[in-house]
Amino acid sequence: MATKKQARVDVKKTYKLFINGAFPRSESGRVFEVSAKNGDFIANPALASRKDLRDAVTAARAAHSGWSKATAYNRGQILYRIAEMLEGRAEQFESEIALTSQITSLKAKSQVLDAIDRWVWYAGWSDKLQAVSGATNPVAGPFFNFSISEPQGVVAIASSTSFIDFIDAIAAAVVSGNSTVVLVPGSLAVPAMSFAEVLATSDLPAGVINILTGSLDELAPWAASHMDIDGFDISGIDKKKRGALKEAGAENLKRIHAFSTGQSPTRILAFMESKTVWHSVGV
Amino acid sequence: MSFYGLVDGSEKSLVDFLNQLSGVDQVGAESRAAMLATRSIKTTSKKWAIETAISMVDLTTLEGADTPGKVRALCSKAVRPDPTDPTVPSVGAICVYNDMVEVARTHLDAIGGKHVPVAAVSTAFPSGRASMEVKIRDTQDAINAGAAEIDMVIDRGAFLAGKYGLVFDEIVKIREVCGEKAHLKVIFETGELVTYDNVRKASYLAMLAGADFIKTSTGKVAPAATPPVVLVMLEAVRDFYTLTQRRIGVKPAGGIRTTKDAIKQLVLVNETAGPDWLTPQLFRIGASALLNDLLMQRMKMSDGYYASPNYVTID
Numbered sequence: 098m099a100t101k102k103q104a105r106v107d108v109k110k111t112y113k114l115f116i117n118g119a120f121p122r123s124e125s126g127r128v129f130e131v132s133a134k135n136g137d138f139i140a141n142p143a144l145a146s147r148k149d150l151r152d153a154v155t156a157a158r159a160a161h162s163g164w165s166k167a168t169a170y171n172r173g174q175i176l177y178r179i180a181e182m183l184e185g186r187a188e189q190f191e192s193e194i195a196l197t198s199q200i201t202s203l204k205a206k207s208q209v210l211d212a213i214d215r216w217v218w219y220a221g222w223s224d225k226l227q228a229v230s231g232a233t234n235p236v237a238g239p240f241f242n243f244s245i246s247e248p249q250g251v252v253a254i255a256s257s258t259s260f261i262d263f264i265d266a267i268a269a270a271v272v273s274g275n276s277t278v279v280l281v282p283g284s285l286a287v288p289a290m291s292f293a294e295v296l297a298t299s300d301l302p303a304g305v306i307n308i309l310t311g312s313l314d315e316l317a318p319w320a321a322s323h324m325d326i327d328g329f330d331i332s333g334i335d336k337k338k339r340g341a342l343k344e345a346g347a348e349n350l351k352r353i354h355a356f357s358t359g360q361s362p363t364r365i366l367a368f369m370e371s372k373t374v375w376h377s378v379g380v
Numbered sequence: 381m382s383f384y385g386l387v388d389g390s391e392k393s394l395v396d397f398l399n400q401l402s403g404v405d406q407v408g409a410e411s412r413a414a415m416l417a418t419r420s421i422k423t424t425s426k427k428w429a430i431e432t433a434i435s436m437v438d439l440t441t442l443e444g445a446d447t448p449g450k451v452r453a454l455c456s457k458a459v460r461p462d463p464t465d466p467t468v469p470s471v472g473a474i475c476v477y478n479d480m481v482e483v484a485r486t487h488l489d490a491i492g493g494k495h496v497p498v499a500a501v502s503t504a505f506p507s508g509r510a511s512m513e514v515k516i517r518d519t520q521d522a523i524n525a526g527a528a529e530i531d532m533v534i535d536r537g538a539f540l541a542g543k544y545g546l547v548f549d550e551i552v553k554i555r556e557v558c559g560e561k562a563h564l565k566v567i568f569e570t571g572e573l574v575t576y577d578n579v580r581k582a583s584y585l586a587m588l589a590g591a592d593f594i595k596t597s598t599g600k601v602a603p604a605a606t607p608p609v610v611l612v613m614l615e616a617v618r619d620f621y622t623l624t625q626r627r628i629g630v631k632p633a634g635g636i637r638t639t640k641d642a643i644k645q646l647v648l649v650n651e652t653a654g655p656d657w658l659t660p661q662l663f664r665i666g667a668s669a670l671l672n673d674l675l676m677q678r679m680k681m682s683d684g685y686y687a688s689p690n691y692v693t694i695d
Contacts, residue, residue, distance in 0.1 A: 158689075319685070319686065322686070324686060324688035324691065325690070345685075348685070349688065
């Protein structure tokens, strides 16, 4: 019998969510379609539901204590490790971004290289934050008075559709010791979930970064009103829709910010709180 | 002596009775429990289930580090689980060690919680390794201090060695000590009984000996109240009711931490023993962390947004 070599069937990746260090499907079982610029089918990522958000917040809350108590040095090392992992897969990210977004492959390449450098830049901040944002305050008495910056807790992020913005938002929140739940709009789902694979191999404790892909319109209101989320970065939300989210977040005095600048230490400090400590002099 | 006319109190009649029980179909029990766990309970049914579950919680603290202060705090929580909402029912009971019974009873009475009974764990809890005199004295102490419910452990060593008569006599004696003053719950520690057949045998043994409730576990051994084990026990109380016209209660304890777990248990009760058992008089859930989750789920349903553990008490 003549043997004819058959074309190999591609093994397609199932894009799932990233919750508590694992890759579950959405509890709702829903997916949505991502296609290339030319309309070709690319993938069916998971369409996260509010219950996936709830599970992600539970995971983030559980991870917060360990991550915030880790030494600044250790957090910096892990952020640097993320850069290392990303570097090794740079080409994959370039092609995924170019394939699924409206930008050219040249721009995609520079975004990925910038993203890698950003992780290194934020990694450097971990042990310098205290020196820059903390203070010894003058008081009228025999006391020292210190202001110490601490991470807020669980920070939700509504990411924009740009990969570099997605990286800036996450890195700025986690470097100080916050844990995060990142809501990713559909068009960024493919590179975002590949980035979750980078996180899974970076010694990052489970639950510190959780990534949900789907619809921001559906998920953001639930994140805004969630009483166990302490901060919310809404940079990726349409300006007209921000007011309603700020209102929903007022119940637990959530800090809700939108940023226009990318790489900036003010983004780190935005999700930190100042603790004041008194200590008597000479004891 | 006659025990429901089913056994005469001799070891031989007991062993004969237990041996004629059919074995448990392990695969069948597990798949039935797993199937019932997939039921979806939503909206008004969920609200009802949450409130029913709250009224069934035996709010428990059984730690070496228990202080009178902690027990008092727990009692306050038992009476008014959500201080911001008086429509939340009180829990089924407070469950503490013997020496904390008086503290709990006094505090409950003082804060308007006379309707909340105090349950004491007894008979050398959790191991059950002590002489009969010690076990009787332990139980008497608890009742004298005001315990209205006694959670006794069986001697698992004796049960596993096949000394059913010994285990039976112990339960009968403790039942006598309890008399009219206290309800008797018998703890099997199903995690140590190894097989479902043993769980079924232990259930009948305890019911024949006069238990008012049969309880899965101490909470000190894993696995504890797994759904198939509870299913087997619920089948036992259902069949025992057919035999004797007496309803015995069931109390799963240990490992039930979330509202989802609790609702699964309620579904098991409804589908196995029947809706008659869906009352705190016949079904209790031994738990500590569960209550907070029930309260948070209730808040979520009434407020429309997700709740935070920051708004419920730590213990």
